[in-house]
Amino acid sequence: MKFRAKIVDTACLNHFTRVSSMIAKLAKTCTLRISPDKLNFVLSDKVANGGVSMWCELEQENFFSEFQMEGVSAENNEIYLELTSENLSRALKTAQNARTLKIKLTNKHFPCLTVSIELQLSVSSSSRVVTHDIPVKVIPRKLWKDLQEPTIPDADVSIYLPVLKTMKSVVEKMKNISNHLIIEANLNGELNLKIETELVCVTTHFKDLGNPPLASENASQDRNSEQMAEVHIDIRKLLQFLAGQQVNPTKATCIS
């Protein structure tokens, strides 16, 4: 098993750093899946019990100038590693003014992801090298099936979210009043965030959000576009997701 990659572009490096910070905020431990053209961050938890599961995919060539990997075997050309997400995020944060960043899978008495950063802080300073050895656990093949891309079930309604920052500040205020949030959305681009308690009921309405084209046309034809689909979710989990967002998405979709 081998892995070796290099980033030389500052913008790519910053973007990668932001992605890893976002992952660090969402999950303490996560799985990194390395395949020939993608890098995935996966967190799978018992969704049935209200756990959070996450799947993040990066096209390798958008970030790395060099990328070589050799998986477990020829038929299974992938590597699954478990690591503490904060370690990766912290290591990348030290690469603020880096000339190059290299990531390698190494074995220093235990398997590590070694992040090696070359810094040149000013013309007069010497070139500095910062190395971080992040301990990882290699995940055996038999557990790979639990870490596959989740299938998104057929949705009743799919809607583009409003600016996440706005949504975050609304939800944050609501968290003090109730533990559960009701999200209602319809195919008319309307989204409501609602909390209900014995004493008070607060709703925030968003209008004119777009709806992504639905996969199955049959479902949408039957549905009244004004009719709201609703879900109840745990406010803290939603807030954790919103708080972690550092990468400005072009689209954020909510599906229910």
Place this chain on the structure above:
Amino acid sequence: MKCLVTGSNVKVLGKAVHSLSRIGDELYLEPLEDGLSLRTVNSSRSAYACFLFAPLFFQQYQVATPGQDQLRCKILMKSFLSVFRSLAMLEKTVEKCCISLNDRSSRLVVQLHCKYGVRKTHNLSFQDCESLQAVFDPALCPHVLRAPARVLVEAVQPFPPALAEVTLGIGRGRRVILRSYQEEEADSAIKAMVTEMSIGEEDFQQLQAQEGVAITFCLKEFRGLLSFAESANLSLSIHFDAPGRPAIFAIEDSLLDGHFVLATLSELDSHPQTLHAQEEPQRPEPRLPAHSTPHLDLDDFAADDMDSYMIAMETSLGSEGSRALPSTSLLPGLQHPCSSSPHSEEEDDDMEPSTVPGTPPPKKFRSLFFGSILAPAHSPQGPSPVLAEDSEGEG
């Protein structure tokens, strides 16, 4: 005793007190002919810090009023720090600071003369004490490193603020290497991330040490002096010797100098004692947190001399005006004749039993600088054998 500090020096004094507060809980204040000395030591005596402000630092400096005995006093660090707590406030509003000793009411009076006619007077109670002096001499240390504070600040920047200990040494190509030091816990399934920073020789104003030498010391305590040096824009020199011997961190300029003496981890390896006959006796029993079991083999250590691992301290009443840098004294440990089996009798385990936060407990020292890490006794845990191998070397 009466000292008057004015202008921007007030903030400098405040910053020094902040630095000292990172080390100990009590401040020893002693007006000397050479200047005002502020000293502290941590409770386990593994760190000592001292700032000496020359008479020129003050607008007015009076060591003792005629007829008054020379004063040495000990104040609670918290009390003294509270006067200088807000550095921003000191800079913006304080015009003068007057420190005087009021014999009659036995209070140390710190008076801040601020803008707009505001005057803040702090009456701090103190205790008479003996003079606190550590016995150390930078000139005796064979290895020296000197760099502008900025370089060292950049050097420690990649390390997490919570990191307790760091190893500093000279690696291949005369590069200065700082590496996070992790205690080896055999039962810990979660290994910690290891960070290493390597800086070229050219960033240092002085580098007098061979490749392979290294010491491990408490980073948190070092940061105290480093932040002062950075704000005063001074160079910091590090004088060190073999592992186990205290390392001396020094800054100086025309108006003040500062010394932090920190104990370093001693080398605990399996070589027979004869190879290190000249070395100071090893540190005794490790002070580990209660839940982990000590796994060091204490039978290897013949010495249990409590003083040897502490920075040698002298508390003498009679040392008039002498600075804490006597030129010839050595650490007591070294003065004992080195027989082939140093200190064969074992003294009782009369150690301070409690764990002291911020004090590095003695642990195995790993020789890192040529890429070898002394193998931990255990193999990595996991359901399958480790398949990862080193990706091919440097491109």
